[in-house]
Amino acid sequence: MFRIRTANKISPIGLDLFPRDRYEVASDLPNPDAILVRSADLHQVEIPETVKAIARAGAGVNNIPIELCSERGIVVFNTPGGNANAVKELAIAALLLSSRKIVDGITWAKTLIDKKDEVPELVEKGKSQFEGPELKGKTLGVIGLGAIGVMVANDATVLGMHVIGYDPYISVDAAWSLSRAVQKADTLESLLRQADYITIHVPLTEDTKGLINAERIKIMKKGARIINLARGGLVHEADVLKALTESRLSCYVTDFPNAELLSNEKVICIPHLGASTPEAEDNCAVMAVQQLMDYLESGNIKNSVNFPHCRLEQRSPYRLLVSNRNVPNMVGQITSILAGANINITDLINHHKDKYAYNIIDTEQEISEDILDRIRKVDGIIRVRAIKK
DSSP states (O other): OEEEEESSOOOHHHHTTSOTTTEEEETTOSSOSEEEESSOOGGGSOOOTTOOEEEESSSOOTTSOHHHHHHTTOEEEOOTTTTHHHHHHHHHHHHHHHHHOHHHHHHHHHTTGGGGGGHHHHHHHHGGGGOOOOSTTOEEEEEOOSHHHHHHHHHHHHTTOEEEEEOTTOOHHHHHHSOTTSEEOSSHHHHHHHOSEEEEOOOOOTTTTTOBOHHHHHHSOTTEEEEEOSOGGGBOHHHHHHHHHTTSEEEEEESSOOHHHHTOTTEEEOOSOTTOSHHHHHHHHHHHHHHHHHHHHHOOBOSBSSSOOBOOOOOSSEEEEEEEESOTTHHHHHHHHHHHTTOOEEEEEEEEETTEEEEEEEESSOOOHHHHHHHHTSTTEEEEEEEEO
């Protein structure tokens, strides 16, 4: 029986996928095998020694202590693409909000509530102050061509925009999905020079923190508009606010409000609604649950942020799962121990990601606890687990 602790309210459409004869699911379970989380901050809680995996029903994993998990062999999953359509739709809305002064116009119209019969005339007289350019024919720069970026780029071409995309790490799947109408930028600076609108769809890392800053704003067209629905830290806010004051930028739309941003009339603050649709919550929950089940039952890894993608069809009754530091001769030491115990390997796969590696080893014979302990004692081994089909 696997024990799953939920750290947030998770969509029942996802939770219902857990077979109740094999899984126990609750928010207060002691000694869980895995944790399902949305926004709860796991930096502030003690993660039990029994935890083998954490699945985030969403894309960002800033609320999970990734390095700690990696050192303990805890596989951390996220659900890229599960909320992609929801964020894409909000990005298209943000383009329109940044351009047409819709928010300002609605706010102003509400001030006319006491004018009664004069409202239609006042609207006609006052509407010119909210004039804004159309999107058609303008240039959109999309930074990051993952699941969301590709969808935004494709839909923007349908709106008649000229779209430029930049992503030096674009995946094969994303490239296949990208419209042929989207132009590839060789450098970020090239994109920034050409774009009337810029939308950001990259993860927040040490390399991308403050991606949009004063130096890069100087490259942009005067009056450019920036959309950031990815992560607040991708933008150096002080530099953006200064550029707005100097009219170098026309508008900044963000899904990550704070007091300073809220006080600036050229900033449109959305209250973190990117993935706030029932469909996105359901999709992310389903993906998270399926990935957890596949890992717990079969050892397969898909969409992990700290361990490599690793999948092997199980044809033998016994399976050994080993996570280790990515150093030489680890596979050799593991297989030597198995060979010394007369355990025949029928299939094996080894993949690595940055500092860590993961092995799936199928065998004809069951591996005893004594052999598992010998493997655990090998220098560089992080976690060892055996499962039976």
